[in-house]
Amino acid sequence: MLIQGLRDGVYVPPRQNTGWRAEELSDEQLVHAPKVTKADGHIKWTKWTGDDIVRRVRVLGSVWTHAVNKKGDKKRLIFQDAETISSKDIGNHGAKVRLLEDTGVVLETRVWDQGDGSCAIRTLDDSVIRVKKIKEEGKPQRDAMAGLRGYLADD
Secondary structure, three states, X not given: OHHHHHHHOOOOXXXXXXXXXXXXXXXXOOOOOOOOOHHHHEOOOOOOOHHHHHHHHHHHOOEXXXXXXXXXXXXXXXXXXXXXXXXHHOOOOOEEEEEEOOOOOEEEEEEEEOOOXXXXXXXXXXXXXXXXXXXXXXXXXXXXXXXXXXXXXXX
């Protein structure tokens, strides 16, 4: 069937030949894209905006950070299923959480319970991301607020 279609000329030829552009690249060295690793998903709280975090969740499937719990232990938290939301969708009083960067910088930010198990987290550019699921190191995936409960500081 395929061969007969080719013989009969019923296929649609390309509209224009885009071809290989070797002539344009002859003087330049080709550069390969860097390999994507798990380290690319480590949140840089002092550099990434809310949109950066959400974009990486879409591309990589999840992003991660370290946080300090109430006992003072450092654990990895994996954020899954995130989106940016309006700051109007959050309340005035949120709980504090301490998040860590790989450089050792500690960021204290606010977290708001959204009432459906998800949480809202304020980012560097004052945007707010809504995280629906969090996987804590050594534990199964849970609703975000359930996963963060042990990390929220008492005000």
